[in-house]
Amino acid sequence: MRALRMWIGSTIAAAAAMVSCNAALAHVTVQPADAPADSYAHLVFTVPHGCSGSATTALRIKLPEGILSAKPQMKPGWNVEIKSRKLEAPVQGPHGKSITDVVDEVAWRGGPLPDNLYDTFGLIVRLPDKAGQDLHFPVVQECEQGVERWIEIPSAGQGSEKLRAPAPVVRLKTKTH
Template sequence: MNLSRLPLAAAVAAGTVLLAAVPAFAHVTVQPGEAEKGGYSTIAFKVPNERDTASTVKLEVNLPTDHPLASVMPQPVPGWDVKVTKSKLDKPLEMHGEKIDEAVTKVTWTGGTIEPGTFQQFPLSVGPLPQDADQLVFKALQTYDNDEVVRWIEEPKEGGEEPESPAPVLALTEAGEGSHGHSHGGADDASGREHDASDRSGKTGDSEQVAADGSDTTARVLGVVGIVIGVAGVTFGVLAGRRRSA
């Protein structure tokens, strides 16, 4: 075996691994990757540009029809136009006591540009998230200005290899105690934390006051003891002087 070729072989192997790993970081994904069941959440579709000579000019996100979302609101993205498409539901949803017979099934962003080597995020406020599902799959289509369309529509299989063009997946977790059906702390939680902080602050202040009072008392006692010792010393000195004179 020619040992001089080992560094070259290692370099080639490392380069192959690196090239194979690059696509894994270039998928269209949903951020954050999880949200609580039954609540509302703000999610964003992160779209990187995978091409060196073309720019992304369109994104279509298809929302799941097996678990339709009653509320879908896009956040404006500077430089991009957004279109929300609604469809009739086979089974109406109930929200705040009202029947909803249509829901958003697709959101499309156009008019902007994602240049090579950059990415863009497209936020949505969605909810209420289903309580009878462990994930939501959002199939996305990414269009480039050279008319190429990348279809991020393959559903990942549990325990299987990652697809070549996986669809963005939002994992759904059980709602935490006291979360009030939201993916983040509500106003009640915040006021509770402020109340606890206030209580702790008050208790800390009382402790500091007690410590200060104790320190002040100790200082007074030490002062009195010092005066007594000083007087005793002076008296002893006077008496000693008289004995020597006698």
């Protein structure tokens, strides 16, 4: 009887883990979930599925304020578009260079990425010096039929777990030397 209770308990725990894992994989995510402020980071955006069974044909990522440089990963079968925006005033860059324009949005178009497969899309970015801040990266996923907008940003004090289509987020942590 004890063995049966242990088996049932472990089965329930495994099922709960699978459900929470599936919920986490239900939307576009970014890794790492946290990164040192005022540093370069390799961000990896994971697209786990298409749009209601339809293959993904484009992924557009809007970069948050404070990112001074971004370099997207080249992917075979995909074209990369980089949209820039002019800063209101020049800022000092990491190597003493004056920066007047920054990457505003990166879009990959091509594929297609079938619904039953996943892929990752990478960006190397310079993160701002704002430890404790969350950086949200709104993502629009275009498919052969349909679109998914992973653009919801929680309001102050609200957790992203209550959002239907949360934007991927990176938490800036204190830089350690």
